[in-house]
Amino acid sequence: MSCGEPHETDCSEVLDHLYEVLDHELPDAECVKYEDHFQECNPCLEKYGLEQAVKKLVKRCCGQDDVPSDLRAKVMGRIELIRSGQAVPDDDISLPDAVESAVRES
Numbered sequence: 541m542s543c544g545e546p547h548e549t550d551c552s553e554v555l556d557h558l559y560e561v562l563d564h565e566l567p568d569a570e571c572v573k574y575e576d577h578f579q580e581c582n583p584c585l586e587k588y589g590l591e592q593a594v595k596k597l598v599k600r601c602c603g604q605d606d607v608p609s610d611l612r613a614k615v616m617g618r619i620e621l622i623r624s625g626q627a628v629p630d631d632d633i634s635l636p637d638a639v640e641s642a643v644r645e646s
Contacts, residue, residue, distance in 0.1 A: 549577045554584050562591055 554577045560566045561574050578585040621627070 545581070547577055547581060549573055551577075551581060551584055554578075554581070555587060558588060558591060561588070562595060 554574050557566065557570070557574060561571055564571070566574075578588055
């Protein structure tokens with residue numbers, strides 16, 4: 541995704557770190573760099589807003605439920621594969637019913 545305009549920080553870099561920005565997992569200086577990009581790039585800002593809304597929806601619908609340990613292990617394993625640059629298997633990770641129904645309703 542790119543708006544076609546030149547930016548100090550490339551859209552692909554911003555989107556690669558989108559979840560880290562949403563989860564406040566980056567140093568403040570990096571967050572500011574990405575937030576500056578969102579101010580000048582509508583497509584990236586829209587993607588950020590969408591992912592932020594999904595995160596809020598999941599928290600609202602599932603924030604009170606304990607995550608099954610096997611699901612947590614599968615998700616964490618997949619995250620580690622992605623971070624290390626390895627291929628991610630196509631097997632499906634089942635979502636709790638509350639998440640699936642919330643996603644269908646939105």
